[in-house]
Amino acid sequence: MLYSVKMRASCAGNHISGAEKIVPAATVPQTVAQLAERALTHAKGTPDFINVKIEDPGEILHLPALPVTTHATATEAEGRATAAELLRNAGITRIDEIMSRFAEASSLRGAMLLDADTLERLEPDPVRGVRATYMDDADSARKGTASGKNHYAEAIVLATKVQYAPGIVGEICVSDDPDYVTGYVATREIGYCRITTIKAKGSPDGGRIFLYRGLRDQVAETIRFLEHQAVIVDNVPVLPPVPLPAPVPRCVSPAALPQRPRWDSLAADLAAIHAAGCHRTVSTTDDRQPTSGTSDQRRPTCLASNDYLGLATDPRVCRAAADAALTYGAGSTGSRLTTGTQEPHLALERHLAAFKGTEAALVWATGYMANVGTISALVKKGDAILSDELNHASIIDGCRLSGADVIVYRHRDLDDLARKLAACREHRRRLVVSDAVFSMDGDILDLPRFLEICRRHDAFSMIDEAHATGVLGATGRGLAEHFDCDHADITLGTLSKALGSSGGFVCGPQTLIDYLTNKSRSFIFSTALGAANLAAADTALTILEQEPDRVARLRQNATFFVNELARYGIHTTTESAIVPIIIGDERKAVAVSNILRDKGFLISAIRYPTVAQGAARLRVALSSEHAQETLGAAAEAIAEAI
Ligand SMILES: *Cc1c(COP(=O)(O)O)cnc(C)c1O
Numbered sequence: 001m002l003y004s005v006k007m008r009a010s011c012a013g014n015h016i017s018g019a020e021k022i023v024p025a026a027t028v029p030q031t032v033a034q035l036a037e038r039a040l041t042h043a044k045g046t047p048d049f050i051n052v053k054i055e056d057p058g059e060i061l062h063l064p065a066l067p068v069t070t071h072a073t074a075t076e077a078e079g080r081a082t083a084a085e086l087l088r089n090a091g092i093t094r095i096d097e098i099m100s101r102f103a104e105a106s107s108l109r110g111a112m113l114l115d116a117d118t119l120e121r122l123e124p125d126p127v128r129g130v131r132a133t134y135m136d137d138a139d140s141a142r143k144g145t146a147s148g149k150n151h152y153a154e155a156i157v158l159a160t161k162v163q164y165a166p167g168i169v170g171e172i173c174v175s176d177d178p179d180y181v182t183g184y185v186a187t188r189e190i191g192y193c194r195i196t197t198i199k200a201k202g203s204p205d206g207g208r209i210f211l212y213r214g215l216r217d218q219v220a221e222t223i224r225f226l227e228h229q230a231v232i233v234d235n236v237p238v239l240p241p242v243p244l245p246a247p248v249p250r251c252v253s254p255a256a257l258p259q260r261p262r263w264d265s266l267a268a269d270l271a272a273i274h275a276a277g278c279h280r281t282v283s284t285t286d287d288r289q290p291t292s293g294t295s296d297q298r299r300p301t302c303l304a305s306n307d308y309l310g311l312a313t314d315p316r317v318c319r320a321a322a323d324a325a326l327t328y329g330a331g332s333t334g335s336r337l338t339t340g341t342q343e344p345h346l347a348l349e350r351h352l353a354a355f356k357g358t359e360a361a362l363v364w365a366t367g368y369m370a371n372v373g374t375i376s377a378l379v380k381k382g383d384a385i386l387s388d389e390l391n392h393a394s395i396i397d398g399c400r401l402s403g404a405d406v407i408v409y410r411h412r413d414l415d416d417l418a419r420k421l422a423a424c425r426e427h428r429r430r431l432v433v434s435d436a437v438f439s440m441d442g443d444i445l446d447l448p449r450f451l452e453i454c455r456r457h458d459a460f461s462m463i464d465e466a467h468a469t470g471v472l473g474a475t476g477r478g479l480a481e482h483f484d485c486d487h488a489d490i491t492l493g494t495l496s497k498a499l500g501s502s503g504g505f506v507c508g509p510q511t512l513i514d515y516l517t518n519k520s521r522s523f524i525f526s527t528a529l530g531a532a533n534l535a536a537a538d539t540a541l542t543i544l545e546q547e548p549d550r551v552a553r554l555r556q557n558a559t560f561f562v563n564e565l566a567r568y569g570i571h572t573t574t575e576s577a578i579v580p581i582i583i584g585d586e587r588k589a590v591a592v593s594n595i596l597r598d599k600g601f602l603i604s605a606i607r608y609p610t611v612a613q614g615a616a617r618l619r620v621a622l623s624s625e626h627a628q629e630t631l632g633a634a635a636e637a638i639a640e641a642i
Helices: 025-040 076-089 095-100 138-143 151-163 216-228 262-275 315-328 343-356 367-378 393-402 414-422 447-456 479-483 510-519 531-546 549-567 586-598 628-641
Strands: 002-011 014-024 049-055 060-064 068-071 112-115 135-137 168-174 183-187 191-195 207-212 230-234 360-364 384-388 405-409 430-435 460-464 490-494 504-508 578-584 604-606 616-621
Touching (some): 135 151, 151 183, 151 191, 360 510, 367 430, 367 460, 367 510, 384 393, 405 414, 414 447, 430 447, 447 479, 504 510, 549 628, 586 604, 586 616, 616 628
Parallel strands (some): 060 230, 135 230
Antiparallel strands (some): 360 504, 604 616
């Protein structure tokens, strides 16, 4: 049995010294004696109050110590530049603004918790801050010794725990001792990077800033982890860190160099993913029956794919792909602006524009690249992006890459959007971006109201119709058809979902398309999509135009399936082809999905980090080609499995 032993000493209410250990029961008395001695002999003065708390720390998580490097810097400016460089590599950009917050942070008892992108304060108690506690290094836990104060080991233990907290992406720590100029920056990628001079001698500004990136409703879990989860850190280096070795002379063979434990650190990250029940592997779906009945138990019926209209396996679509490959080749041979543009690219772009009713369209190799390349081309530093908190990862990545200020508004809360947009008048351009159909819950954006707010604030409106094309509107033309309203300024879609092929596209005015052709890096610097994918999508689009009853059947299937689930007491809704069934616990969701697989149904369990922690779910994706008997049997199986 291990105990947490914590000591805090003060004089006239002023903090003098504090320490904590996690030790075996047998060594608790000795640890208490050592901590008391430390309090009584502290250089800051004689305490009039020493509090020692001994308690069961609960379940203990083992973490590998962050790797340590030292960066020797001579001046404050050099130290800050080093910190900025290190953190930029880990995707944290607004370092100067973050550093300027130390004036505020130094008055806190704990650390300041900032949104890494918007720099908003996230702690519920801004006076106290957040305190990382319940941690120790494995060595002292094993031996039960509280072997004097080792500032260095304690800092690594703390930094390690902080970087494993959910949502934390980095830490900056600067000593608040006016005589001590050292600090460190830490992330899981770069490790613990000690910077020998990071502030001016004599400055009392210092403290800790933790940087968070994630959903607002997950902040409480992050704070719980920091303040209550017991952690033991393994392999904390014993000696003070050695300076980085001098550059290796060119003639040394790599085999002669000592191996750094690079792979151990990857394995440790994987272990943490396993421990959270969130480990994933790839598996083939060769053995599935796309949409048909369950007669053959070895071939489960798929209720998980994005092939909403059954077009991925339609013989006409597959034939078009094969013919195009024979005519135009297997690959396009170059990027769009060099040798990669072939007739099928232009034909599909014309077809997409006509289908959506816009002036022009442009195709990328994937929907992910279309989002990343469009957003990062439209806005940059000095601009603002307003983004729904549940937007797709490819939108989030585009926002990060752009360098613009990213302001996240609450999910589908257009009042929140309007308020936040009103505060962005000083920005050069404003871009508001939202999924049309949200990919995890299948709920939809109120496009008319969205457009009204964007126009009122002179902002570009952009929607991502990945799950709306072929699904919403009487003929599958998407959200504008569904609401019978105008288009967003920028409408993005994929060829890879209802159209059964692969690729991404943007529809909009000719000016937009010209601009993206010249500015979108993922369009310019990547090989153009192959003719087979283009011809498949083009043919799928023609089928969709000729057979709009597929869209109607899909809608009927969604209504039927939701009603069937309700018969078994499972209440959910959908406005699209995606039906969420909330389970909660990550492991339970996986177990239910596995049982369903045994019963002959392929239904995905969606877990953190795709959705919030503790909100794991089944995500049923319907097809126009599912028979109602199949859907009835699936609803029954889901109810039994749960
Ligand atoms: C799938 C998806 C994408 C990415 O499209 P790919 O063609 O698969 O790269 C973009 N946005 C949303 C909302 C998606 O669901």
